[in-house]
Structures are given as structure tokens and as C-alpha cells.
Amino acid sequence: MDHYDAAFEELNPLPRLLMGPGPINADPRVLRAMSAPILGQFDPQFRAYMVQTMALYREIFQTRNEWTFMIDGTARAGIEAIFVSVIEPGDVVLVPVFGRFGNLKVEIAERCGADVKVIETEWGAVFRPEEIEAALRRHRPKLVAICQGDTSTTMLQPLADIARLCRQYDALLYVDATASLGGNDLPVDAWQIDAVSTGLQKCLAGPPGVSPITVNDRVTAVVRRRRHVERGLLGPGESQGPGTRIASNYFDLAMLMDYWDEKGLNHHTEATTGLYAARECARLLLKEGLEQVFARHALAGRALVAACQAMGLALFGDIAHKMANVTGVYIPEGIDGERVRSALLQDFNIEIGASFGPMRGKVWRIGSMGYCARKDAVLITVQALETVLAAEGFRLLRGTGVDAALAVYREAKGASPVRA
Amino acid sequence: MDHYDAAFEELNPLPRLLMGPGPINADPRVLRAMSAPILGQFDPQFRAYMVQTMALYREIFQTRNEWTFMIDGTARAGIEAIFVSVIEPGDVVLVPVFGRFGNLKVEIAERCGADVKVIETEWGAVFRPEEIEAALRRHRPKLVAICQGDTSTTMLQPLADIARLCRQYDALLYVDATASLGGNDLPVDAWQIDAVSTGLQKCLAGPPGVSPITVNDRVTAVVRRRRHVERGLLGPGESQGPGTRIASNYFDLAMLMDYWDEKGLNHHTEATTGLYAARECARLLLKEGLEQVFARHALAGRALVAACQAMGLALFGDIAHKMANVTGVYIPEGIDGERVRSALLQDFNIEIGASFGPMRGKVWRIGSMGYCARKDAVLITVQALETVLAAEGFRLLRGTGVDAALAVYREAKGASPVRA
Numbered sequence: 001m002d003h004y005d006a007a008f009e010e011l012n013p014l015p016r017l018l019m020g021p022g023p024i025n026a027d028p029r030v031l032r033a034m035s036a037p038i039l040g041q042f043d044p045q046f047r048a049y050m051v052q053t054m055a056l057y058r059e060i061f062q063t064r065n066e067w068t069f070m071i072d073g074t075a076r077a078g079i080e081a082i083f084v085s086v087i088e089p090g091d092v093v094l095v096p097v098f099g100r101f102g103n104l105k106v107e108i109a110e111r112c113g114a115d116v117k118v119i120e121t122e123w124g125a126v127f128r129p130e131e132i133e134a135a136l137r138r139h140r141p142k143l144v145a146i147c148q149g150d151t152s153t154t155m156l157q158p159l160a161d162i163a164r165l166c167r168q169y170d171a172l173l174y175v176d177a178t179a180s181l182g183g184n185d186l187p188v189d190a191w192q193i194d195a196v197s198t199g200l201q202k203c204l205a206g207p208p209g210v211s212p213i214t215v216n217d218r219v220t221a222v223v224r225r226r227r228h229v230e231r232g233l234l235g236p237g238e239s240q241g242p243g244t245r246i247a248s249n250y251f252d253l254a255m256l257m258d259y260w261d262e263k264g265l266n267h268h269t270e271a272t273t274g275l276y277a278a279r280e281c282a283r284l285l286l287k288e289g290l291e292q293v294f295a296r297h298a299l300a301g302r303a304l305v306a307a308c309q310a311m312g313l314a315l316f317g318d319i320a321h322k323m324a325n326v327t328g329v330y331i332p333e334g335i336d337g338e339r340v341r342s343a344l345l346q347d348f349n350i351e352i353g354a355s356f357g358p359m360r361g362k363v364w365r366i367g368s369m370g371y372c373a374r375k376d377a378v379l380i381t382v383q384a385l386e387t388v389l390a391a392e393g394f395r396l397l398r399g400t401g402v403d404a405a406l407a408v409y410r411e412a413k414g415a416s417p418v419r420a
Numbered sequence: 421m422d423h424y425d426a427a428f429e430e431l432n433p434l435p436r437l438l439m440g441p442g443p444i445n446a447d448p449r450v451l452r453a454m455s456a457p458i459l460g461q462f463d464p465q466f467r468a469y470m471v472q473t474m475a476l477y478r479e480i481f482q483t484r485n486e487w488t489f490m491i492d493g494t495a496r497a498g499i500e501a502i503f504v505s506v507i508e509p510g511d512v513v514l515v516p517v518f519g520r521f522g523n524l525k526v527e528i529a530e531r532c533g534a535d536v537k538v539i540e541t542e543w544g545a546v547f548r549p550e551e552i553e554a555a556l557r558r559h560r561p562k563l564v565a566i567c568q569g570d571t572s573t574t575m576l577q578p579l580a581d582i583a584r585l586c587r588q589y590d591a592l593l594y595v596d597a598t599a600s601l602g603g604n605d606l607p608v609d610a611w612q613i614d615a616v617s618t619g620l621q622k623c624l625a626g627p628p629g630v631s632p633i634t635v636n637d638r639v640t641a642v643v644r645r646r647r648h649v650e651r652g653l654l655g656p657g658e659s660q661g662p663g664t665r666i667a668s669n670y671f672d673l674a675m676l677m678d679y680w681d682e683k684g685l686n687h688h689t690e691a692t693t694g695l696y697a698a699r700e701c702a703r704l705l706l707k708e709g710l711e712q713v714f715a716r717h718a719l720a721g722r723a724l725v726a727a728c729q730a731m732g733l734a735l736f737g738d739i740a741h742k743m744a745n746v747t748g749v750y751i752p753e754g755i756d757g758e759r760v761r762s763a764l765l766q767d768f769n770i771e772i773g774a775s776f777g778p779m780r781g782k783v784w785r786i787g788s789m790g791y792c793a794r795k796d797a798v799l800i801t802v803q804a805l806e807t808v809l810a811a812e813g814f815r816l817l818r819g820t821g822v823d824a825a826l827a828v829y830r831e832a833k834g835a836s837p838v839r840a
Contacts, residue, residue, distance in 0.1 A: 007703060011456045013465055016460065022689070056424070059424075076688050077492070269443055
């Protein structure tokens with residue numbers, strides 16, 4: 001059967017358990033919400049759903065930022081929307097790189113015409129505030145762009161001190177929380193972060209395709225100066241902003257603000273099902289409770305770490321600074337990492353992640369996030385990994401991994417009311 | 421109840437019948453397909469679905485273009501992806517404007533740094549080939565960018581002659597088929613159109629959020645010259661292209677081709693549910709048959725036209741060049757167009773469209789496309805319009821509209837095997 005004939009078969013994907021670095025299995029309630037009837041984008045009901053979605057994400061971002069809304073695209077669409085709207089050609093942008101998604105920011109900032117200054121730390125480590133301060137002092141950037149969590153390395157960069165330093169050196173701070181938001185604390189206002197973007201497909205338990213963002217007044221002021229309304233849509237008495245025109249229409253935050261605003265100035269046709277998904281992800285997360293969701297991710301992460309250690313597997317990187325929701329595990333010597341991943345997929349329908357760059361072929365990345373930050377998902381994955389590793393000739397005492405994971409969950413059950 | 425409290429209510433949109441210019445009600449089968457389990461983007465099953473989706477859209481675009489794939493964003497994301505990847509700063513771009521979406525192309529091309537040349541015709545008309553030829557001769561553009569159908573005016577621009585002229589004057593031709601594809605014939609290869617983009621939310625019966633595009637070898641050559649792979653992802657022995665770097669990462673067609681290609685070079689995380697939707701839209705359309713779907717749209721459009729004329733409503737624009745799937749109707753003198761739209765929405769759950777620009781307050785736009793290009797949808801809409809117009813004091817003989825529409829359907833049933 002060729003591709004064309006196969007295309008007429010009904011969709012029937014195997015029920016994979018997605019324990020990689022994302023995307024992960026979406027919460028079935030989110031997928032169901034996406035089946036709700038389509039509404040016109042200026043239907044009062046739809047506008048209400050938009051406003052509600054903004055309110056929900058303010059809670060998730062722990063912010064009072066008015067401009068907390070959705071970019072219709074995958075996570076990097078949110079990054080690019082903020083960059084292209086904030087960065088004017090020639091602006092100095094400092095990117096501290098501690099993994100692949102730091103490199104992505106370098107690349108996007110360069111395409112926006114930025115004078116990009118890069119500092120790097122080895123993969124598996126995070127930056128110390130002094131390193132950031134030295135770069136701030138030296139380069140005096142307009143914008144600092146950094147990941148909270150870089151899935152490529154599993155590391156979680158502490159941000160409170162960096163944010164304080166950015167204020168001190170009068171730089172805007174953008175944080176990419178795609179991999180981390182929902183699984184790790186990110187109090188945007190308390191830490192004074194200026195702009196954040198994320199995606200639905202990791203700790204928020206949704207499908208990829210929508211990027212929630214939040215920007216504060218400092219960013220809004222920069223963006224508003226560059227407001228150039230589409231031809232024919234400028235209101236009476238209005239004039240275009242004095243700043244340089246934003247190089248993208250689709251990602252123009254000034255126009256998107258007008259669209260998400262009560263005035264509802266026409267821009268794109270909002271992705272209806274995407275909005276439904278974003279709203280449902282946030283609604284379910286907040287119903288469970290932000291603290292509870294953090295704790296659930298922390299617990300799943302601890303169980304995975306305990307299991308790997310019990311099995312005699314070495315963990316990658318600075319474990320004290322690991323994201324709760326993804327764990328890097330060294331592929332043991334003599335074991336073919338891709339054969340293990342393939343057996344997990346073919347025999348168990350379980351997906352774990354490979355790695356990029358300097359970690360390529362050396363480290364697996366095992367996720368436990370969003371809908372998959374569940375006890376059963378962690379236990380099943382650990383058991384399957386034991387079985388496959390044993391079959392591949394890795395010496396381990398069968399059952400030690402899963403028992404260790406179970407012990408973490410049992411202990412937590414006594415100690416806290418967290419839903420596992 | 422404030423927005424935040426309301427946000428915790430379950431999604432429960434009213435079952436609107438969307439008979440405006442789009443978005444329209446998605447086919448329920450498409451929404452259901454979006455509930456299929458999420459797959460990892462490099463899962464062999466998912467890669468197969470991507471390849472299948474490309475094959476399906478080649479049929480819909482009537483092309484053999486290898487590069488027929490999806491942009492993860494709403495329809496204007498597809499426009500911008502093609503523009504930013506093809507247009508280098510200073511390139512001359514000719515935009516023939518016959519409605520609002522012509523203006524949008526001017527705006528996007530300007531943001532890409534193009535030297536934009538605009539020719540305009542009045543809203544409600546289309547261009548004659550001589551007008552295009554005069555502009556081609558005068559401006560010698562690299563790219564001509566035009567709508568096939570501009571929903572703002574309901575007009576359908578004939579393209580065969582224009583495409584021939586573009587070859588003659590060595591210009592690339594980009595066609596925005598967002599509003600028209602699936603409801604009106606667009607044989608991309610037969611007409612020698614170089615690039616086309618569309619959206620799912622009109623005649624393809626899906627939700628907004630994905631933009632299928634196709635580009636031929638002429639466009640691919642331009643794009644490939646500008647190939648600049650992301651930092652750290654350049655393969656051994658590969659070098660960056662000699663052309664200027666594309667100003668967007670998200671919309672970089674060269675990188676997107678590498679991602680959609682068998683080599684599957686990492687880029688964004690494909691919007692899983694969006695791909696499922698795109699595949700299902702195409703699969704359902706082709707199962708019904710391209711000719712049959714055109715005929716179904718033509719029939720619905722004829723029924724709507726007959727109904728409006730029977731009710732004594734004047735039609736907007738050059739009817740000989742109207743899209744099958746949307747009909748402009750003058751708001752009768754003395755009738756408040758917005759009161760009528762509001763009554764249709766509040767009392768009947770039916771949405772019809774208002775208009776922009778010079779047509780604002782003067783014309784309603786009634787759609788009959790995709791899943792809503794159905795006999796029952798047309799009849800129900802016409803009946804409701806009759807009722808509301810009568811209540812607003814418009815003099816008409818009740819039932820004339822719906823009887824006229826029904827007569828068109830009855831006549832067609834005798835004449836053709838088209839599913840109504």
C-alpha cells in the first residue's frame with residue numbers, strides 16, 4: 001500500500017505512552033474539549049472564552065499582566081512573537097546557552113537582526129548569577145533571553161537572582177518556560193520576569209499547537225511604540241507608532257493585543273480548537289491546584305530518579321538543578337541506546353527520548369509530565385525499561401527499579417495529600 | 421460571575437450554524453479525528469501520517485509538487501511563510517488588490533522588506549488579464565501575490581491567464597486560496613501556479629489553525645538558496661545557502677522542508693492534533709470526490725443566490741465572478757444590518773457575516789461552505805432570514821426565498837448525482 005492509499009485509512013494511532021521530553025499524551029478531557037462546536041471569532045461567546053482563557057493563564061503564570069494570551073502556533077511561535085516584537089535591528093540581546101533551546105534563541109534573535117551575545121555553560125549545568133552579571137555588565141543588553149528549563153539537558157535554571165540582576169542592569173528578561181511551566185514553580189510577578197512563553201504539550205497536558213505568553217508593562221511599552229495597524233484598519237484619530245515596524249504580521253504583538261483586546265480589531269482567525277484546548281488545559285490544572293500539580297510532578301520525578309539509581313543507572317547532569325518533569329539517564333556502557341528505545345516502543349508502546357548535540361547517543365531523556373506525571377505511567381515505564389535492559393544484557397536485579405519507585409510513592413502517600 | 425469564575429465552567433458553546441465567511445462548523449468527523457491519541461513527532465506512525473497528509477493535499481491542490489505540506493498556524497501563517505521565505509529585501513512584489521485580503525498581502529510583503537507595487541480594482545470586481553499584464557510590464561516583479569477568492573468581496577479572480585502572463589514576464593505567482601480551495605476549481609499544475617496557501621476553516625470543513633501550502637520547483641529553488649540550518653543541526657559536509665537568511669525561524673520554508681523531508685531534521689514540534697485535522701479534512705473531501713465537492717458548493721451557492729433574488733434582495737458585485745461558497749447581499753434600505761445579524765444569532769443560532777471597508781454596513785456575506793454547504797443549512801438560513809427581515813419591516817412574501825432555494829436543489833437532483 002503506498003502513502004496515498006494508506007492516507008484513506010482512518011486515523012488509528014497506537015496508544016503510545018509518551019514518556020519522552022514532550023509532546024506527551026494529552027489529557028483526554030483536553031482532546032474532548034477540542035471537539036466542542038466551532039464558534040465564529042467575534043461571537044460574544046467566543047470572545048468570552050478568550051477573556052476567560054487570559055484570566056486562567058494569569059493564574060498559571062502567577063501574574064497580573066493584562067497581556068497574557070495565546071499565540072496560534074507551537075511553542076517556538078511564542079518565542080518568535082516576543083522576539084520579533086521586542087527586538088529592533090541592532091539591539092543587543094544576551095543569550096545564556098545551557099542546551100539546545102538556548103541555541104534556538106540565538107538563532108531566532110539573529111534572524112530578528114539582534115546583536116546577539118552568547119555565554120555558554122556545559123550541557124548538564126546551569127548558570128551562576130555572577131556569570132550572568134559579568135555578561136550584563138560587559139554587554140548591557142536590551143534583552144536577556146534564557147530557558148527556565150532546557151529539555152535537551154533536563155536542567156532547570158534558577159531565575160530569581162537573574163531577574164533581579166536584569167532590573168539592576170536595566171535589561172528586559174524573557175524566559176522560555178516551554179519545558180517547565182506547570183511542573184516547576186515560576187512566579188512571574190514575584191520574580192519580576194518581563195516576558196514568558198510556553199507550550200501546551202508538556203506539563204500543561206495538552207497537544208502542541210498553541211503558545212501561551214505573558215508580557216508585562218515594560219514589554220508592552222516597547223511593543224506599543226512599534227504599533228503599525230494593518231492597512232485599512234486604523235481607527236479614526238489613531239496614528240501609527242513611532243518605533244520601527246515589526247517584521248512579522250502574524251507575530252506582531254501590538255496587533256495581537258488589539259485583537260485580544262475588547263475592541264477586537266481583526267487580525268487572524270483565532271484557532272478555535274486551539275483556544276478550547278488552551279482553556280481546558282488551564283482549567284484542569286487550576287482545578288487540581290498549582291501547588292498540587294507542582295507536587296505531582298516533583299513526586300513523579302523523584303520516583304523516576306530513585307528507580308534509575310536503584311537499577312544502577314547513572315543520572316545525567318547537576319541533579320540538584322534538574323527539572324521535576326524530565327530525567328537524563330546515561331546509557332550504560334555496552335548497551336545500544338536506540339535498540340532499547342526501539343524495544344520500548346515496539347514491545348511496550350512506550351516512548352522515551354534520545355538526546356541531541358554532546359549528549360547524542362549517550363543519554364536517554366525520560367519524561368514524567370502533564371498527564372503522564374502519574375504513578376502508573378512511571379511504574380509501567382520503569383518496569384519496561386528493566387525488562388528491555390535485561391534482555392539487552394545489562395546486569396540488574398529485576399524489580400529493584402519499580403520497587404524503588406513504588407516506595408517513593410508509598411512514602412509520599414503517608415506524608416502528603418497529593419494525588420498521585 | 422466574573423471572567424475568572426466563568427472560566428471554570430465547562431466549555432459549552434451553543435450549536436451555532438456558521439453561515440458567514442468562515443470559520444464554519446467543522447465536520448464532526450474532523451473534530452473526532454483530533455481526539456486520536458497524541459504521537460511523538462518522530463514516531464514512525466506519525467511520520468507516516470505526515471507523508472500521507474502531503475499526498476492527500478497534492479490531490480486537493482491538483483499538483484505533483486513534492487513540497488506540499490502544513491504550516492502550523494492559521495491561514496495567514498501560510499501566506500507569511502511563503503512571503504518571508506521567497507521575498508528578499510528590495511524584491512519587487514506586485515499585489516493586485518480587489519478586497520481586504522489583497523491589502524493583507526501588501527502589508528505582509530512590506531514587512532518582508534519588499535518594494536510593493538499595488539494595483540487596485542473596485543471592491544466587487546476582478547482584474548482583467550490586460551490590467552495585470554500592464555503592471556507586469558511596468559514593474560517586472562519577482563513575485564505576483566493575489567487572492568483566488570477574497571472573502572471580503574466574495575469575488576473569484578480567474579487565474580489561468582494571469583498565471584500564463586506571469587511565466588511570460590518571468591514572475592513567480594503566489595495565490596492565496598484560503599477562501600476558495602475546495603469550493604472552487606484550482607488546478608495548480610495545469611495553470612502553472614508557483615505557490616498556493618490555504619486554511620482548513622472554509623471549504624475544507626475543518627477548524628482554523630493549520631495552513632496547507634504547496635510550492636513548485638521554481639519556488640523551492642529560491643528557498644533552498646536561502647537555506648540556513650539552525651545552529652548545531654548542520655549535517656556533515658553541508659554548508660549554509662548563499663542567499664540572504666530568511667528573517668523568520670518559524671516560517672523558514674527551507675528548514676520546514678528539511679523537517680517534512682524523510683531526514684526529519686528537527687524544527688518545531690508538529691501540532692499533532694492539527695495534523696490529524698488536516699489529514700481528516702483532506703481524506704473526507706477526496707472520499708467524496710473533488711468534482712463532487714465543487715458541485716456541492718456550486719449548488720449551495722446557486723440555491724442561496726436564487727433565494728436572495730426571490731426575496732427581492734440585491735446581490736453584491738460581479739455575480740459572474742463570485743465564489744461558489746460565499747454570497748454578498750445588499751442590506752435593504754431602511755433595514756439595520758446589525759439588528760438582523762443579531763436576531764439571527766440570538767433567536768436562531770445562525771451566524772452570517774458583516775462586511776469590511778467600503779462594504780461596511782451595506783452588505784451581508786452569507787457563506788455556504790465546507791460542512792455547511794448542505795441543503796438543510798442553506799434552507800434553514802434562508803427561512804430564518806425571511807422571518808427576521810419580515811419582523812424588521814422588510815416587505816417580502818413569506819416562503820418565496822426558501823421555495824426558490826428548494827427548487828434549485830430539486831432541479832439539481834434530477835440532473836446530477838451530486839450529494840446535497
